[in-house]
Structures are given as C-alpha cells and as structure tokens.
Amino acid sequence: MNKILVTVDFSANSRKTIRFAIQLASQSKSEIIFYHMVSMMVPTSNATWDYIYYAQFQEKEVLRSKDRLVKLIKEVYTSKLPSGVKYTCVCKSGNDISGQIVSYAKKHRINFICVGARGTGVMAKLFGTVASHLITNSPIPVFVIPKNYRLKPITDLCYASDMENLENEIKNVLELSASLKASVKVLHFDYEIGLKENQNKLTKIAQKYETKEVTFHYKKLNTLYPLNDHLRKVLALFKPSLVVLFTKQNRRWFDRLLLSSQSTDFSFTTKVPLLIYRKQN
Numbered sequence: 001m002n003k004i005l006v007t008v009d010f011s012a013n014s015r016k017t018i019r020f021a022i023q024l025a026s027q028s029k030s031e032i033i034f035y036h037m038v039s040m041m042v043p044t045s046n047a048t049w050d051y052i053y054y055a056q057f058q059e060k061e062v063l064r065s066k067d068r069l070v071k072l073i074k075e076v077y078t079s080k081l082p083s084g085v086k087y088t089c090v091c092k093s094g095n096d097i098s099g100q101i102v103s104y105a106k107k108h109r110i111n112f113i114c115v116g117a118r119g120t121g122v123m124a125k126l127f128g129t130v131a132s133h134l135i136t137n138s139p140i141p142v143f144v145i146p147k148n149y150r151l152k153p154i155t156d157l158c159y160a161s162d163m164e165n166l167e168n169e170i171k172n173v174l175e176l177s178a179s180l181k182a183s184v185k186v187l188h189f190d191y192e193i194g195l196k197e198n199q200n201k202l203t204k205i206a207q208k209y210e211t212k213e214v215t216f217h218y219k220k221l222n223t224l225y226p227l228n229d230h231l232r233k234v235l236a237l238f239k240p241s242l243v244v245l246f247t248k249q250n251r252r253w254f255d256r257l258l259l260s261s262q263s264t265d266f267s268f269t270t271k272v273p274l275l276i277y278r279k280q281n
Contacts, residue, residue: 026082098133
C-alpha cells in the first residue's frame with residue numbers, strides 16, 4: 001500500500017488539498033498521513049529557564065495544533081468524499097519546513113508528498129515557498145494542488161515529456177495510472193516534428209507503448225510562443241485530471257515550461273493538479 005504525506009498549513013487551500021488526497025487515496029488504495037509543522041523561534045538566551053519554558057510551550061503548541069488538525073480533517077472528510085480511506089494525523093515542530101517534510105517522508109517510506117499551491121507568480125509565488133522547495137529538492141514525487149481545485153475522480157493523466165528518458169519515466173506514470181484505473185495521454189512538443197526522420201522515431205516510440213488506455217500526442221512547437229503557452233492550450237482541450245512532469249528529464253526544458261513567459265499567468269497550474277517527479281541522477 002502506498003503512503004501519501006499531505007502537508008496541511010490551515011490555509012484555505014488546505015481543504016482542497018485534503019479533498020484531493022482523499023480522492024487519490026481512495027482510488028489507489030493508499031494510506032494518508034496528514035502532516036502539520038509548527039514553526040517556532042528557538043530562544044537565543046543561555047538562561048536555563050528560557051529553554052525549560054520553551055520546551056513546555058513547544059509541547060503545548062504541538063498538542064494544540066494536533067487537535068486542530070484532527071478537527072479540520074473530520075470537518076473536511078464529509079459524506080461527499082469517498083469512504084474507507086485510512087489516515088493518521090501528525091504534528092511536528094521546527095523551522096526548516098520543507099527539509100523536515102522530506103526527512104519525515106524518507107524515514108517513513110512515503111511514496112508521494114501532496115502540497116497546496118498559492119499561485120501568483122514565478123516559482124515561489126507560483127507554487128508557494130514550501131511547494132517550490134519540495135519541487136526542487138524532494139527525491140519523492142510531489143503533487144501540487146491548485147487553489148481552485150474542484151473535487152472529481154482522477155480518470156485521465158497528461159504526461160508532458162521531452163522523450164529523452166521516456167522508458168524509465170513512463171514506468172512510473174503507468175504504475176500510477178494502473179492504480180487509479182486512469183488513461184494516459186503522452187504529450188510531446190517538438191520544433192522539428194515535420195522531419196521524416198523525426199516522425200519515424202516518434203512513431204516507433206508510440207507503437208511500443210500505445211494501448212487502448214495510453215495514447216501519444218505530438219505537437220509542433222512554435223518558437224514565437226513560450227512552451228507553457230503551448231501546454232496551456234492543449235490542456236484546455238484535453239481537460240485532464242492530472243498533469244505529470246519530470247523536473248530533470250531536461251532541466252532547461254522544465255524551466256522553459258514554467259518560467260519562459262514574461263507573463264505570470266500560469267493558468268494551467270491553477271486549474272489542474274500537477275504531479276512532479278524528480279528524475280534520479
């Protein structure tokens with residue numbers, strides 16, 4: 001059984017992140033750990049009583065936040081959500097939030113991390129600081145849930161690929177899609193899509209993996225427009241339940257995808273949840 005670590009910061013988007021995680025867990029038969037970090041300043045004084053008081057205060061804050069977390073999950077987990085999902089609530093204290101999330105996830109063999117997006121600008125503003133750090137540094141795949149997510153079954157995945165490491169990456173995508181009983185659209189943009197040699201290569205790749213549930217879609221990349229504009233248009237047509245990306249399939253490709261436009265209107269990320277894998281070196 002997979003384990004999903006869901007970060008909860010009690011923001012408005014936390015509720016949507018929780019709902020997505022419950023839907024995901026119900027379809028994939030996974031267990032959820034709802035995780036909240038209490039960020040506290042450590043006293044700088046050397047006085048003994050400062051540390052004693054701090055330890056007591058810290059313990060009370062963790063317990064209070066744990067109660068709040070349990071209450072929130074019970075409020076969100078209504079009859080509208082799938083039943084039977086096993087979950088636990090965990091509350092920890094510290095300052096390096098993203099670092100401690102990854103550390104906890106590694107220690108407890110978490111398969112996926114789920115975090116809410118904030119969404120107003122480039123990278124940190126786009127995803128939120130914690131989400132940005134997790135996307136950049138987490139060896140564990142990260143779901144990023146948009147602030148206007150609406151609960152629905154996960155029925156189809158759109159895997160955007162540069163085709164450079166498809167054989168290894170698609171295994172992860174197909175494993176997930178099988179657990180969700182979801183279809184997969186593999187999406188690739190290319191400047192030289194019209195060249196016969198390139199067409200033959202892409203056709204052979206598609207023939208190797210295509211099934212009734214897995215289809216390949218090749219689109220010509222126009223140099224006049226940033227890559228994220230191309231992706232946004234295709235996603236508006238496909239309307240997938242989830243977009244899958246790999247951050248180091250080609251780092252420059254990923255940077256172009258998210259950061260190439262001078263506009264901060266990354267509307268596709270505000271409508272569709274993302275699953276971001278970090279490719280192993």
